[in-house]
Amino acid sequence: MNLPEAQTLLAKFVSPYRSWRRGELIALAGRETIEIATGDSGVEYRLELHVTIGSRRDPTLTVSGIACETHSERFLKPQATVGFSVFEDGTVAFESGFAI
Numbered sequence: 082m083n084l085p086e087a088q089t090l091l092a093k094f095v096s097p098y099r100s101w102r103r104g105e106l107i108a109l110a111g112r113e114t115i116e117i118a119t120g121d122s123g124v125e126y127r128l129e130l131h132v133t134i135g136s137r138r139d140p141t142l143t144v145s146g147i148a149c150e151t152h153s154e155r156f157l158k159p160q161a162t163v164g165f166s167v168f169e170d171g172t173v174a175f176e177s178g179f180a181i
Contacts, residue, residue, distance in 0.1 A: 125150065128148050131145050
């Protein structure tokens with residue numbers, strides 16, 4: 082896997098969700114949002130978005146993105162990841178992997 086390429090595609094896929102309101106993100110909790118994208122190298126990647134809610138005591142949302150090659154023959158495929166958290170007041174924090 083071309084990690085920089087996968088990371089760039091994934092960051093572009095997940096970045097728009099950083100501006101979504103908290104309620105919009107909560108609607109995605111427990112559901113997978115998936116897209117297939119092809120990098121400049123011709124490699125095809127599966128991009129996934131996952132939203133999870135911490136707990137009643139800590140309602141922080143965790144938004145994470147995962148990318149892996151779609152046609153890798155490896156059982157455990159290498160992955161690129163990005164993510165961020167959204168606090169109850171809507172503040173976005175703990176961003177990682179967004180170097181675009």
